[in-house]
Amino acid sequence: MSAVITRLAARGDGATDDGRHVALAAPGDTIADDGTILPGPHHQIPPCRHFPKCGGCQLQHIDDETFSAFLVDRVAGALRSQGLALPEIRTPHLSPPRTRRRASLRAERIGHRIVLGFNEEASHRIVDMMECHVLAPDLFALIAPLRALLGTMLDRKKGAEVRLTRADQGIDLLLTGVTADGLAASEAITEFAQTHKIARLALDDGFGPQSRWEPDAATVTLGGVAVPLPINGFLQATPDGEAALVEGVMDIVGGAGTVADLFAGLGTFALPLSAQAKVLAAEGARDPVLALKLAAARAGRQIVADHRDLFRRPYMAKELSRFDAVVLDPPRAGAKEQMGELAQADLSRIAYVSCNPATFARDAAMLAASGWRIDWIRPIGQFRWSTHVELVASLSR
């Protein structure tokens, strides 16, 4: 019996109403008796030759309308599984193709060749990247030259990791698992960095990252303030994704006079907020806290940066009650340890930014049990064509 795909499952497989999962099928496709996928109106031709082998994208075979619906479904499904009523779910933001400004790639020597790219889907094998429809052009332009550079420093037995992040001054590169001893290696690094106008090139051979090239201190501008960019510092994946998240957060807590920004990183939200409000920015990693402190002081922004592990030492309800509003943007694990105190705080507004709908829904259910309600949620598809879903949510009481 042929069957029709009616939705996408969480991992991106097409699913029928009777629970059959079919890889690479889109909603509206028909599955013939012999398993052939007969494309429907939402099935598009994947733009990249590496799809579906490359683990960077799982959903290039669906159109944007279906990708948006997938993001909404993932958020709604997570809320339902916690028994939460569905709030208004706003139209998702989708990052356009070729806008990703940070990426973590793998490299390996195979025979005389250096292969460099994302891992294959569910595998340790690397897809040697010849084109990419998600990386921004300035990041992709470095792929071929990086193969040549890695050829001079990659050990035959070991793989390497290549992290690229766009700083204000150019691309910030971190190469992990390579050795570059001796004059020839140093000269190769300098020549590469000069030729490609690299902002910083750091190497980590197992003893921590060491900067080998940084003619001007690398910075990233957040909320109009240049912040020193730590090696391997966290930035939202795309500039437009960051803007959509900041817009959502400002919408929720914009008028507040005092705001606590929990899991603040380099100040993606704290810095724009500090143009009008006094901000407490709490963050568990030392380097971003120091960077934000320095940048805020130089710019005369009213930010107190607190180096604090919010899993082990969450803020107490009494401390949070001093603020008009709270912004939180925890890692994928969510912020369970902080929720009990947050739920009890004398506050009326929370902006919750999440990179994991499941932990967001769990945390929101803890808030809902104390009388908080979710006003609206906007899914954010920063990782275009991937199953990675982010969101910004407004909670109040």
Ligand SMILES: C[S@@+](CC[C@H](N)C(=O)[O-])C[C@H]1O[C@@H](n2cnc3c(N)ncnc32)[C@H](O)[C@@H]1O
């Ligand atoms: C998703 S990032 C968000 C950073 C920032 N809000 C932004 O948008 O750029 C999560 C942040 O939480 C921090 N973090 C992770 N575990 C933490 C903990 N236990 N306590 C405090 N911060 C933590 C990470 O270092 C990271 O900066």
